[in-house]
Amino acid sequence: MDKIIWGIIGCGDVAEVKSGPAFYKLEQSELKSVMRRDLSKAEDFAKRHTIKHWYNNASSILEDPEIDAVYIATPPASHLQYTLDAIKAGKHVYLEKPMALNADEAEQIKTALNGAKTKLTVAHYRRHLPAFMKVRELLNNNEIGEVLFADIQILQARKSHLIAKSDKPWRLNPKVSGGGLFHDLAPHQLDLMCLYFGEYNSAKGFSISKNKKEADEIVNGIIDFKNGIQCRGIWSFNVAEADQKDECVIYGTEGRIIFSFFGEVVTCIKKGEEHIYKFTNPKHVQQPMISAVNNYFLGKGENPCAAEDALIVTKIMDAFTSNY
Secondary structure, three states: OOEEEEEEOOHHHHHHHHOOOOOHHOOOEEEEEEEEHHHHHHHHHHHHHHEEEEEEOOHHHHHHOOOOOOEOOOHHHHHHHHHHHHHHHHEEEOOOOOOOOHHHHHHHHHHHHOOOOEOOOOOOOOOHHHHHHHHHHHHHHOOOOOOEEEEEEEEEOOOOOOOOOOOOOOOOOOOHHHOHHHHHHHHHHHHHHHHOOOOOEEEEEEEEOHHHHHHHEEEEEEEOOOOOOOOEEEOOOOOOOOOOOOEEEEEEEEEEEEEEEOOOOOEEEOOOOEEEEEOOOOOOOOHHHHHHHHHHOOOOOOOOOOHHHHHHHHHHHHHHHOOO
């Protein structure tokens, strides 16, 4: 096998630019079919991206013997069933984040992979973007000395520009998204913290909806990592536009690293000297990750984000929103 033939289950807003085109632009990849419950929208996506086949049911893709792997880009409520069906059908899976509605469902996916011949990667794609790879390099090189703690602040107004646009506001419905805007954005931050700092002892948090809505508007949490590093974070989705913030600061004994999860600049301040590193993300921001996934599915590389890694992130999210 010299390339992976793909099908997309859920060709909606996320697949439009961030990920979808990468499946047919990469040399070791071919996108054969796409699916969306609204057949006319599936057809529209397929024709604009010159995809030969479109459907309004996942079985048409899963039953196609030519398709090697599927990208599941539906809302989280359907991740579990589609993933179990794909594993049963013998298809490799690239699964959008968050992995599932909660840790119980994520555990079911992990269990289903035991003994299966299929492979699965979760789309924590920031792992392969240059800014966050630079942060990891700075940490590995001890540029700020011994790491002490990290501070995350994701403060957004109700109409945050960070939230992907969709036909329906399903991200605000916990039964579909898992909990709200926190569940849409926090996997990006929490996965990187786990990537940088390793295994953790415990995670605790609090969450609340100030307007008595179903979805949490404020989430606070802290993670105690086994290496002694602590990470604290606050996510709020009801601040004034002027107070919006997207920042992480990692403090060490000799300095600090500052970056944005949705930006392209990393600043390292060490002993009073400021070093600024600027990057440019690819147009299709998931393309580097999808390239690594192709290599993994072809047996030419390691798993860029295993189910075990994504399960940890899901457990932390559950711990931060346990009172909800």
